[in-house]
Amino acid sequence: MTSNQTHERAVQIARSSYGRLLAILAAKTGDISAAEEALSEAFKRALETWPDKGIPNNPEAWLITVSRNLILDYKRSAAVRLQSAVEVEDIQELVMSQIDPDEIPDERLKLLFVCAHPAIDSKIHTPLMLQSVLGFEAEDIGTAFLIPTATMAQRLVRAKRKIKDAGIAFSLPDQSQMQDRLESVLEAIYGAYALEWDSPAGGDIRDDLAFEALYLADLLVELLPSEAEVLGLAALLSLSIARRESRYGEDGEFIPLDMQDMAKWDRLKLSRGNVLLERAQKLGQIGRFQLEAAIQSVHCDRLANGLTDWNSIAQLYEGIMRIAPTIGAAVGRAAAVGKVFGSETGLMSLNLIDPKAIENFQPAWATRAHLLEELGENEEAIRAFDRALSLTVESPVKRYLQHKKNQVA
Amino acid sequence: MRYTFLLYRNESAMDNVTPEQMNEARAAFVGYIQALKDADIFLATDWLLPSSTATTITLRDGSRRIQDGPYADTKEQMGGYFAIExxxxxxxxxxxxKCPAARYGVVEVRASAMPA
Structure with missing residues (x-):
């Protein structure tokens, strides 16, 4: 193998096993930062030695051993500095003379639970996952979140220090805490997806985020195959991502779901999403993500006969409003009700929402504008379009709303 | 690891506490301490007089300065602590x-910075 090939292979291993290796090291030490440093040094050494000596039979075990020794060395010198004999003894158990390749445990689930621990600020849950499980650099995460690199790096460091200092355990929550804790993990994964979906302003990094969210959701399915909402989230992401190519037209303008070109939908992702959703529903624990996935699934059923079953969609939104009400779901319900019972009823449904809550919520104003337009209330419709436009930063949606407004005016 | 629970509560709400309620609270704390001891994790605890009895002292500005009252004059004051392992x-x-103080106040949990 040439040095170039070796380099490529090392990079490949890094990409595919980063999160798995980091989780093992972090779970053993409780210190994500130390694990990150050691692992990155181990990868560096791999690139230096593998081209000469060849790639070891079990590269992951090699990387783990080197990383562990590095952590051990570091802790030893720290212990000597602190003159703490106890700690030197404690860390002896870190050393593993022989690592059985089949025995490398998967600690990523514990790492996901640590990243989304309630003792950690929920705003940093998603960035922490992106960094520690997927190996994203703080710079890229900052770009995606529209936050300066230094600020993002500082927040990540602070969160990792809290995990270590406060003694947050790398363990699975017990059954009584499981649902709450799992919800935070799902929220954080969904956060990565929503970031890309809501505003593609962050460029290429954001383009990847939806796929990274799907990767994390799939990983969670692999690790917790009998949790209905885990399956629900993976189904939702798979179904949504299946349609991503059809969201924008040739000129980059936004295309609403019911006008999208179905030929551009990814059939494989659609059927995978539907299979996951079916599996989830068989478990008989309804939840928000399953309902959201079901709405996506109904939209995608248009593929079969060209029709959208708005009645089902309205009912599914009603379900979300009962178990996990959000402004988004309330507006979605109003839009669906408008399709089923007419624009006037849709508008009534929209008017039932607390005006203060939707004052600055763009989808509410866009929905209001459409409903008013259908009722022939052109002047009011234009006012609603203007309000929606003033709340839109994303240019494809802006162009679409402007176009609709011009049609009315 | 050693953890300390700092118990915060609204002091003015304590004014309306009846002797019966006080006895109940005392019994709850006694039970809690016993539970910590039974679990072999109890290290220390104290229950403090109101912050109106507090005195602060500092040498920070170069000279010894003693003042009446608590360090921070806020509605929620620290009224006690537990240290556990x-x-x-x-x-x-x-x-x-499980700490009785969590029912009427807020418990801040902090890990010890001292090596074990």
């Missing part, structure tokens, strides 16, 4: 949740 934060939080 627990393997991790989740375990510490489980015990903090």
């Amino acid at each position: 627990a393997p991790d934060l989740d375990t510490a939080l489980e015990w903090a949740e």
